[in-house]
Each structure stands twice: as C-alpha cells, then as structure tokens.
Amino acid sequence: MANRPPSTFRTLGHFDYPGMPAEAGLRRWTTKLIQRVRGKEENPFVARDKLRLASSDRLDRLVPPPACGPLLREMQETFADWIEEPEPSNWMQLVVLPPCDRNNLVQQWAEQQQFEVVAAPQRDRILTAGDASELPAVELPAVESAAAQGEHVLVIPRLEQWFLRHRRGLDLVRCLLDRLALLRRHCVVGCNSWAWGFLSRAVGADLALPHPVTFESFTTDRLQGWFGELAENGETEARTFRRSLDGKDIFATNEDGAPQSDYLATLAAQSFGIPWIAWHLWRSSLRLGPKPEDGGEEKFPDEQTLWVTEPEEFDLPASHRGSALLTLHALLLHDTLTAEQVHTVLPSIDESNLLTALINNGFVEQENDHFRCRAVAYPTIRRALNDAGFPMDRL
Amino acid sequence: MLAAADSLVPDTDQAVKLINDWKDISLVQIAAIAGGAWLIITVVRHVLPWLAQQVPNQLRLYLLGAVPIIRLVVMVAAILWIFPIIFNVTFQNFLVIAGGASVAIGFAFKDYVSSLIAGTVAVFERPYRPGDWVKIGGNYGEVQAVGLRALTLRTEDDDVITVPHLRIWQDNICNSNDGERSLMCVADFFIEPDHDAAELRAAFRDVALTSAYLEYDKPVLVMLSEKPWGTQYRVKAYPFDMRDQFAFISDLTVRGKLALAECGAQEVSATFAGEFSGEQPPNSATQSSGKTDSIT
Numbered sequence: 001m002a003n004r005p006p007s008t009f010r011t012l013g014h015f016d017y018p019g020m021p022a023e024a025g026l027r028r029w030t031t032k033l034i035q036r037v038r039g040k041e042e043n044p045f046v047a048r049d050k051l052r053l054a055s056s057d058r059l060d061r062l063v064p065p066p067a068c069g070p071l072l073r074e075m076q077e078t079f080a081d082w083i084e085e086p087e088p089s090n091w092m093q094l095v096v097l098p099p100c101d102r103n104n105l106v107q108q109w110a111e112q113q114q115f116e117v118v119a120a121p122q123r124d125r126i127l128t129a130g131d132a133s134e135l136p137a138v139e140l141p142a143v144e145s146a147a148a149q150g151e152h153v154l155v156i157p158r159l160e161q162w163f164l165r166h167r168r169g170l171d172l173v174r175c176l177l178d179r180l181a182l183l184r185r186h187c188v189v190g191c192n193s194w195a196w197g198f199l200s201r202a203v204g205a206d207l208a209l210p211h212p213v214t215f216e217s218f219t220t221d222r223l224q225g226w227f228g229e230l231a232e233n234g235e236t237e238a239r240t241f242r243r244s245l246d247g248k249d250i251f252a253t254n255e256d257g258a259p260q261s262d263y264l265a266t267l268a269a270q271s272f273g274i275p276w277i278a279w280h281l282w283r284s285s286l287r288l289g290p291k292p293e294d295g296g297e298e299k300f301p302d303e304q305t306l307w308v309t310e311p312e313e314f315d316l317p318a319s320h321r322g323s324a325l326l327t328l329h330a331l332l333l334h335d336t337l338t339a340e341q342v343h344t345v346l347p348s349i350d351e352s353n354l355l356t357a358l359i360n361n362g363f364v365e366q367e368n369d370h371f372r373c374r375a376v377a378y379p380t381i382r383r384a385l386n387d388a389g390f391p392m393d394r395l
Numbered sequence: 396m397l398a399a400a401d402s403l404v405p406d407t408d409q410a411v412k413l414i415n416d417w418k419d420i421s422l423v424q425i426a427a428i429a430g431g432a433w434l435i436i437t438v439v440r441h442v443l444p445w446l447a448q449q450v451p452n453q454l455r456l457y458l459l460g461a462v463p464i465i466r467l468v469v470m471v472a473a474i475l476w477i478f479p480i481i482f483n484v485t486f487q488n489f490l491v492i493a494g495g496a497s498v499a500i501g502f503a504f505k506d507y508v509s510s511l512i513a514g515t516v517a518v519f520e521r522p523y524r525p526g527d528w529v530k531i532g533g534n535y536g537e538v539q540a541v542g543l544r545a546l547t548l549r550t551e552d553d554d555v556i557t558v559p560h561l562r563i564w565q566d567n568i569c570n571s572n573d574g575e576r577s578l579m580c581v582a583d584f585f586i587e588p589d590h591d592a593a594e595l596r597a598a599f600r601d602v603a604l605t606s607a608y609l610e611y612d613k614p615v616l617v618m619l620s621e622k623p624w625g626t627q628y629r630v631k632a633y634p635f636d637m638r639d640q641f642a643f644i645s646d647l648t649v650r651g652k653l654a655l656a657e658c659g660a661q662e663v664s665a666t667f668a669g670e671f672s673g674e675q676p677p678n679s680a681t682q683s684s685g686k687t688d689s690i691t
Binding site for chain 1: 450451452453576598601602604605606607608609610611612635636642645646649650653654657
C-alpha cells in the first residue's frame with residue numbers, strides 16, 4: 001500500500017458502502033436468533049468472557065492513532081493542483097466527511113500545510129447575540145480579515161459548528177456562505193455529512209458549494225493495507241491476530257492474496273467504509289488471551305496471539321426509543337452539543353434523563369460539558385435511524 | 396300426458412344433482428380446507444402487522460398492504476376448492492344458484508353483500524390500505540385493518556371506528572398519504588393585520604426547516620391570505636414518519652408561537668374575530684393534517 005500512489009477524493013454521491021459478506025450476514029442473523037431463543041451466544045472458538053481487555057496505553061501501542069489512515073496524504077494529493085492554480089474555476093472546495101471524526105482531518109491538514117484556519121464561533125453566541133442582523137457583524141470579522149490577508153488557502157474546518165438547528169440558528173451560516181461566495185481566494189470548507197444533508201435543505205448550501213468531495217470508501221483491500229501498516233510497528237510485530245469466533249488468522253491470505261478470514265470484509269461493511277469507525281471498532285475488539293494462572297488454555301502456544309472479538313451490540317432505551325433517536329440524530333447533525341443545546345434543538349418533550357441513559361448504554365460520550373456520539377456505536381445508530389425513516393447523511 | 400311426465404324426469408334429475416350426493420361430499424376435506432384457509436388468514440393477519448413493526452420503516456406499508464390481498468386470494472382459493480365438492484357444477488345449476496342467491500341478497504343481505512363487493516373492489520382500487528391515514532365522513536385516523544365487510548380506523552384520540560366498505564360507493568375517501576411514508580401537515584396561525592408579513596413568513600419557514608421531524612426531500616411552504624379579521628398563515632411541511640404528524644404539528648405550533656412573538660406580531664383574539672361572521676377562526680392557532688383537510 002505504501003508503494004501505491006495515494007487515491008484522491010471523489011465527487012460526493014459516488015461513495016461505495018461496502019457490502020456485508022453473505023455468510024457473515026447470515027451468521028449475524030442466526031446468532032441473534034440463537035441468542036433470543038437460547039439466551040446465550042453460539043459456541044465461539046474462544047469465549048469472549050475468558051479474554052482480557054488491554055489497557056488504554058497498551059491499545060495505543062497496538063493500534064496507534066491517528067484513526068484517519070492515509071487520508072491526510074490523499075487530501076493533499078486531491079487539492080495540490082487546485083492550490084497552485086492562480087485563477088481556479090472554483091475558488092471554494094467542500095470536503096464532506098462522515099461523523100465521529102475525532103482527528104479533525106480538515107483542520108489537521110490545514111495546520112500541516114500551514115494554511116489559515118477560521119475557527120467557528122461559540123455555539124451559544126449563535127442564539128444569544130440578540131438581533132440576528134447584528135450577528136454576522138460580531139462573528140464574521142475573522143472571515144473578513146482572513147480573507148483580506150495573504151494569498152494562502154483559507155480553511156473552515158467544520159461548517160457544522162456554524163449553526164444550530166433552531167429558528168434563529170441559521171442566520172450566521174447563511175451570511176457565512178454569502179461572504180465566502182464573494183471571496184476570490186482559495187477556500188476549503190469541511191462539513192460533517194449529516195450536517196451537509198441538513199444545510200443543503202435548510203439554507204441551500206449545495207448551491208453555494210456545488211462540488212463537494214469525499215474520500216474513497218475503505219473496503220476490505222484498503223483496510224487490509226492500512227491495518228497491515230499498523231501491524232508493522234514494534235508492539236504488534238510477530239503477533240498473530242485471530243478471530244475469537246473461529247480462531248482464523250485475520251491477516252493470513254490465500255495463494256491469490258485474498259484474506260482467508262472474512263473479518264475485514266465484515267468490518268468494512270460494519271463501519272460503512274469509514275476509516276475512523278473501522279479503527280475504533282478494531283481497537284475495541286482487541287483482547288489479550290487468558291492468563292494461564294486463571295486456568296485459561298493456550299490455544300496456540302507457539303505464537304503470541306491477539307484475539308479479535310465481534311463488535312459490541314448496543315441497545316436503545318426500549319421505552320424511549322423515539323426520543324433517543326431524535327437526540328442521537330441531533331448530536332450527529334451538530335457533532336457535539338451541550339445538554340442545554342440538546343434541549344434547544346429538540347422538540348419540547350420532557351426527557352431529562354435521556355442523555356444519561358444514552359451514556360450508560362454506550363451511545364454517547366461526554367467531554368467536558370459537551371456530548372457526542374461514540375464512534376463504536378455509530379453503526380448501530382445509523383442503522384436505527386435508517387430503519388426509523390430519519391433523513392440520512394449524504395456521501 | 397305420459398310424454399309430459401317423461402319430459403319432467405330429466406328436470407327432476409337435474410334438480411337432484413344440484414348438490415352432490417351426501418356420500419360423495421367429504422366433510423372432513425371441506426373442514427380441512429376451511430380450517431387451513433382460516434389458519435393462513437389468521438397467521439397473516441397477526442404476523443405481518445407484527446413484522447411491519449420490526450422491519451425498516453420503508454417496508455412497513457408494503458407488509459401491511461399485503462394483508463387484505465393475501466386474505467382475498469386465500470378465501471377465493473378456498474371457495475373455488477370447496478364449491479365443486481358440495482355442488483354439481485353445471486351451467487344450469489349455476490343459473491339456479493345465481494337466481495336463488497340474487498333473491499336472498501336482494502331482500503336480506505343487500506348491504507352486507509354490497510360491503511363485501513366494495514371490500515373486494517377496495518383491494519384492487521386501493522382507496523385505502525392498512526397503515527394509510529384517511530378521512531371518511533368526518534372521521535380521520537390510521538387504517539388499522541381492512542376486513543371483508545369493513546375497515547377499522549384508529550383516530551388521534553385512540554378511538555377505534557369501524558367503517559363499512561360500502562361507504563366507498565357514496566362518500567369521498569380522503570387519503571392523506573396514499574401509500575407513501577409521509578403526508579403533508581398544516582399548522583395554521585391567525586395573526587392581527589399589523590405586522591411585517593415578509594419577516595414573519597421567513598420566520599415560519601425557518602420554524603418548519605428546523606423541526607426535528609422534518610422530511611428533507613419534501614417541500615416546505617408558508618401560505619398567507621388576508622381575511623377580514625387579519626392574516627391567516629398556513630405552514631405546510633412533511634414529517635419523515637407520518638406517525639409523528641401530531642407531534643410535528645404541535646412542534647410547529649409551539650415554536651411558531653414563539654417566532655411570532657419575537658417578530659412582534661399578535662394572534663387574533665376570539666372577541667375580535669367574533670365580530671366578523673362567516674370568517675371566524677376557531678382558535679388563535681389551529682392544527683390540521685391531511686392533504687385536503689380544511690379548517691373546521
């Protein structure tokens with residue numbers, strides 16, 4: 001993979017969601033059925049409860065960050081020629097990325113290239129600025145001054161942080177898009193795919209930014225290449241990654257180079273081709289073998305085995321499913337929200353303990369006073385929102 | 396005389412053969428067919444609605460809509476199977492049975508049979524399907540089941556109303572979603588005339604666009620019209636799931652009221668509106684749902 005030239009980003013609408021291997025899909029359904037009928041798991045090669053969780057430090061050595069793989073390189077490759085053009089046909093470029101991007105890919109790229117970054121305003125300012133017509137004058141000078149200076153590329157890393165889904169929460173992003181449309185300077189805007197779907201509808205953002213791009217989906221081959229690179233570091237070298245379900249070596253290949261285990265294909269489908277979701281699922285699935293003193297039997301005594309368990313299943317609060325989905329949808333749309341902002345953007349329903357329940361059930365995590373969806377729960381959340389008929393993201 | 400008597404013999408034989416000999420009629424077979432048909436229909440009536448709750452929302456209406464079709468097919472198949480077991484099927488016998496049945500239906504079971512026929516027509520014409528939201532004769536609700544003789548509606552107040560199919564001969568059937576997953580919801584606001592209409596219209600539009608229930612792929616419209624008592628605003632939008640229609644309209648109403656207060660507009664008071672006969676709003680803000688619904 002290292003020898004292959006980096007891919008470039010593609011036009012939005014051509015993202016290939018990897019399909020679930022038929023056998024894996026069938027196995028998933030039968031496992032669920034067996035669990036429902038018998039109340040316990042099908043007999044795996046190694047039972048999950050006999051395996052040990054690795055510490056956070058250990059995981060950092062086994063699966064080192066960043067979670068975005070080769071995307072920084074690919075992003076630079078995508079825009080390299082455009083940046084050099086003195087009079088490009090499009091002064092603005094939009095990068096649409098799936099949610100749960102904790103690496104701030106666009107910002108990281110901008111800082112790496114030493115481009116000028118325009119920070120988003122405090123969300124609370126969006127609603128509390130008083131007269132909506134005065135708001136842009138308060139919050140947009142950063143854009144104006146940045147635009148007036150230098151020839152460098154201007155980068156707005158997270159468009160989703162410039163609005164709140166509230167009647168008065170759209171004025172600022174409208175003004176921002178209007179100002180950006182008048183700039184004659186290279187400008188790269190990043191936006192979360194869920195927010196992009198909403199902004200396209202609510203403020204016609206797709207008219208202002210008509211050529212969005214996104215990365216190429218992480219299929220089995222791409223995951224194999226990337227995780228293979230991760231496995232080359234010192235900690236995981238000479239270790240074998242085996243699936244706890246069937247004991248197969250995940251990276252072993254056939255004579256034709258195809259993986260013997262369908263784990264990576266399953267992971268690609270479960271993560272919807274999103275690298276950071278796959279990275280988090282992979283990281284959360286790694287287990288150490290049982291200790292001999294605990295009575296654990298060594299299945300492969302001649303090798304150092306790391307076990308890979310099946311991804312965790314999450315359950316929505318059964319009696320508050322509708323409200324929980326509305327909350328999760330709002331969090332995906334805005335990336336992060338405070339508890340107060342969650343109540344602002346949701347219908348006036350009394351669900352005061354819902355965020356706590358969602359944290360307890362593993363869907364949401366809290367950082368300071370901000371809540372956001374957990375990357376490992378994103379596959380479950382996306383499926384549940386799709387099944388319930390919610391407007392989906394656009395990639 | 397003898398010749399006349401002879402000519403009667405074949406008729407008597409024909410009449411005797413209208414029903415097969417008792418010894419040739421297998422009651423066990425008839426019971427098995429009827430029981431089997433009943434079992435299939437019962438299973439379908441219970442399993443498909445249950446399944447419709449489990450599968451993705453996109454498939455729900457297809458599963459619900461399949462229930463009356465499967466039931467009709469199974470019943471027709473069972474009748475066609477049982478009929479020749481009991482009756483001696485000839486053209487003459489058909490005329491005899493049809494004549495007798497016509498008299499019975501004409502006098503005793505006219506409405507019942509009319510409903511059965513209308514029910515069959517409804518399966519093919521599809522003026523309503525299970526899961527649709529319809530308004531029949533002033534009753535608005537979700538079609539819970541389409542039976543042989545009648546359909547059942549569940550209203551927003553959780554009343555279950557049984558409506559005979561024969562209503563489709565006489566009444567207009569107002570179907571709000573017509574087999575689709577969403578339907579238009581309308582929130583009405585009645586505002587005193589002295590206000591900035593452009594600002595308020597934009598505010599109402601943003602109210603709809605920022606609702607958590609909004610379906611993005613459908614239009615959002617704000618219509619306004621002048622009345623003797625003021626200005627009527629109608630905010631029209633679609634929720635992504637029609638089962639959320641009342642929550643959606645309530646959300647539009649609550650946030651719409653906040654918006655109009657922030658814009659400095661005032662709702663029409665009932666006293667003021669009452670001075671104008673014929674153009675009187677029922678409340679300061681009303682809600683309605685359904686594509687052809689009107690303010691009542």
